[in-house]
Amino acid sequence: MKHFNLFYVLEKSLKHCISAVGCTVVVCLLIFCRILNSNSLTTVRDDAFSGLPYLEYLFIESNKLETTSKYAFRGLRDLTHLDVPVTENTTVISLPRDLFIDLDSLIELDLRRNAFECDCRAKWLMTWLKNTNATVSDVVFAGPEDMKGKRLNDMTSLQNECVSTDFILHQSVASESLSVDTFSYKNDVYVAISAPSTESCMIFQWDHIEMNFRTYDNITGQSIVGCKSVIIENEVFVIVAQLFGGSHIYKFDDDQSRFNKFQDIEVSKISKPNDIEAFQIGSDWFFVIADSSKAGLSTLYKWNDNGFYSYQSLHQWYRDTDVEFLDLDGKAHLILASRSQVPVIYQWSRSNQKFILQGENPNMEDVVVVKHFRIKEELYLAMTRYIGDSKVLRWGTKQFAEIQALPSRGSMILQPFSFKERYCLALGSDYTFSQIYLWDEDNKIFDRFKEVYIQAPRSFTVVSTDRRDFIFSSSFKGNTQIFEHIIIDLSL
Template sequence: MAGNCQGKTFWKSYFLLFFTLGIILFKTVESRSIIKSDKCPPRCSCTRDTAFCVNAESIPKSLPVGIISLTFVNATFRNIKENAFAHLPFLQFLLLNSNTFTVIEDDAFWGLTHLQYLFIENNNIASFARNAFRGLRSLTHLSLANNNLKSLPSRLFKPLNLLHDVDLRGNIFHCDCQIKWLVEWLRRTNLSIPAIYCITPLSLQNQKIGDLSDKDFSCITTDFALYQTLPFQSISAEVYTFNEDLYVVFAQPNTGCSFLKWDYVESVFSKYQSISARSAVYCKPIIVQNQLIVVVAQLFGGSFIYKWDSNTQRFLKFQDIDVSKIRKPNDIEAFQIDKDWYFIIADSSKAGSTSLYHWDRNGFYSHQSLHPWHRDTDVEYVEINNRHRLILSSSSQAPVIYQWNGSRKQFIEQSEIAGMMDVQMVKHFQHHRDTFLLLTRFIGDSKVLRWEGSHFTAIQTLPARGCMVLQPFRFDHRQYMVLGSDLSFTQIYTWNTELKLFLPFQELNIPAPRMFRQVSEGNKDLLLVSSFKGNTLVYLHLVVDLSA
């Protein structure tokens, strides 16, 4: 990269260049009279090899075709357009100093295959088109000094294979992601380039651009873009893999369970199978001993367990769930403890009971009743420090924490999370070694809590009136949280590792969201969204490099 010696070398070359050109022009003018004929346009002075234009209103088309040197001073036009000099193919020297140029367009110098020296100094140029210098295969010296350049498009200098000297001084470079490519280019180039400096932002002011490091830039961001619209309402979503194929199942309130299969050719979810249920609230797939089991929870008419039959290629009902315990199901969680499969249904009726079921070779059977009469709204299975816990939220009391007792093979009530009544949903996530809990409230504030070894402590409060869902999800190393509201836009948050808090990231317009599920397939990261009052949606998670 350029240092003081290179700067001196550059300006020595620069001085010698103008000195030599001055002698050439002087000798040329001395040996032949300046041309003032129809071949030299108004406001220009011409010889056979040179043209010098002052106050020109455009680039004249009537300049002598054979000139090798052209100068514009105090020109009144502002843009240099495509093919602006194509009618002067023999130019070797082009001086565009002290004008009012503001924009240099793509292919502005196309056709100047012999041009070696290009000086565009002391103008008001704020931007160059990415392909402005395309076609300048002989250019060796370039100066863009003393303009209003805050950045330069990446690969601007790529066509200039013979370039030796570049001067970018005297510009107002804003050192953000748009200039990161220039930093990297300065590190690896062997060109002679006098030092240039950041003018903004204030944190980098007067720092040498070539000395900036990657940590000075934060150029990778993300976005969620609508990818697929599924023409039905839904209130739950679950993702599973069976026989090496990817599936998703949605609970539709008036229809039942809708199964979609990932189409590896079209890269979309396509309709696959269904289970009829007139008041489905949850469809939970569980893979047990290579069997696909689906628990279907209904508000009316009872809840059932289905099994996939590979011979008939259909779901067959093979178990009923006790209606005396499960009257108004709200949520289902499935998990393993010591290789045994369990699922638990949160029941929100006054007379029902949240119930735990255990797989026993041929089916799931009632194992334990928890928290009767408390109108449970949600249940979450959490494993912390190799201890199995259930957290039940309720519309009648604070969330309750149960811990698994290995000798009794039951969950024992351990404690409650005080000060959080009427919680609609409870979800958790783990970040590094910490475990966090998300509690959703429809009236009042929702909260983020962190496990402190024996209890959860609130670390963040979120205004959440009208919210039914607060869920975490993760793509690669990026941790997100989504707050879905019935009264306003859905808000996606991103985790800030320094502040250890969630910060607002993006808003989505989703009517009455009820559940979010992430799924990754191939190079696609997708977010599934169940909506009670609108279409079911699939969003694509995009990673965007702002420096590209």
């Protein structure tokens, strides 16, 4: 009878503990009990068992639990057995993150008949199940319909379902710009921004202390439309393309910590530069400038240890707007885009040591920019069109085939980029919001994800430093915007 009275008193006390916050019941002699069975308890609140540090067995069977507070079992470090099954007609529940974090001595956990939703709220429990030494009953999903009846114990990951991404404004540069390029030198990260309105190529450096991009140098000129960096044998060069006064190459001077003019580019070859692409074939360095003038000569330049010299003229008379270098089936290729005809493809000839015209992309008129990217070894092209739909193409055995059309109005850039195996496309617009798309691995297409407002964007460039990822968005009519890419854990 004494045992009965003890359990009776304790049962009443614990019922009160669970229904009121801050209640303390001191029962040091209790080692084993099963006193909360077959009640109508719906909620276990924080510190419900405060004052029972030696409790080893806790049974809450046949109740109607719907919610459990995060710190409900706080302080129960000696608890070895916990049974929390519910009645089958109880509302579907989820358990708060790290509910069992204090249960260091737990040997057995019974969660039978609990009805969990298979969503991000279950991610922490899945991780805990894989790391705990306790024996745990089957945790079965009640929904959604395609997951009904499946065991959480069998799940390998909810990572893809429970992680999202976002872009937040980190910094703004008070200048319009046309292009952004990044390079690393002596463990520091730099960014070169072409700003025709201020007639400069602005060089920024990442400040590891202030955690911002700060001005490092400023290359001045006349209507600068492109800045492109090249690092050859630990020497940094910046190719500066100008609409007036000729284009030039600058070299970084370590002693002066600034860029000095190194070489002029022939005015007769380049009169209206529109894009610069730098690349390496074997041990040789090249860059090519796409010329958009009526009598333009898009020109390839080659490094000869003393400087760059004109090496080959390409695609004459077509007003080229963009050039893209890519490796296609192990061979170097160039794609030249021109609004006066469809994009053309050149292939590097090892025997001639020249680029040879190979073919074209049919049915792709009015392409202003071409960018290539890879997703799990598959090669794709992003083709920007100012009027009509911009296109995504995938390389097959012999040619590129369209896989997706993205409605674009006044777009001058469709830029692919990726962070931690999350593949994105940024589609700029001169008339409305720019769009960011995310790759859908199941359907093999890009889904619209987020709108960002940038005035007349001309480029989106990834810059990574100090384990942080940024997107520089140039603007033809407004400030250059720097967005930080962040990962959001939806299970929190």
